[in-house]
Amino acid sequence: MIPSVAPVVAMAGVGPADMMSGARLVQRRVSRSSLREIDMSAPLVCWNCGAALDGVPQPISRHEHCQQCFEALHCCRLCRYFDEASSARCTEDRAEPPTNKENANFCEWFSPRGGAHAETAGDSQAAARAKLEALFGGPDE
Secondary structure (H helix, E strand, C coil), rough: CCCCHHHHHHHHCCCHHHHHHHCCCCCCCCCCHHHHHCCCCCCCCCCCCCEEEECCCCCCCCCEEEECCCCCCCCCEEEEEEEECCCCCCCCCCCCCCCCCCCCCCCCCCCCCCCCCCCCCHHEEEEEEECCHHHHHHCCC
């Protein structure tokens, strides 16, 4: 007699038909940063300069570059799985993330995210300085 696999199937969350068809179960790690909402309705912009990418054909080719700053577009920095807080900077466990996140790559998990442009440290420093000057007055006052 063949032992019953019903308890294992029930725990795995798939039905017996899935087990018979050879379906594979993939366990994924979920980080806190990957749980945040990804705004897919945000306009697609260059990760480096923030220029709109309305004219770029979809899906984005590995050879596509931004028309303003000429940076590669099929790269980790424009991907929805890119996460600065993650150790590998990628929340997709099945991907093999490249070391340089700004270079074009052949990642098959690449999916562009809207609103990928993040302000640089220089921009945030200038904004902080402007707020301080507005609060305390300029350096020559």
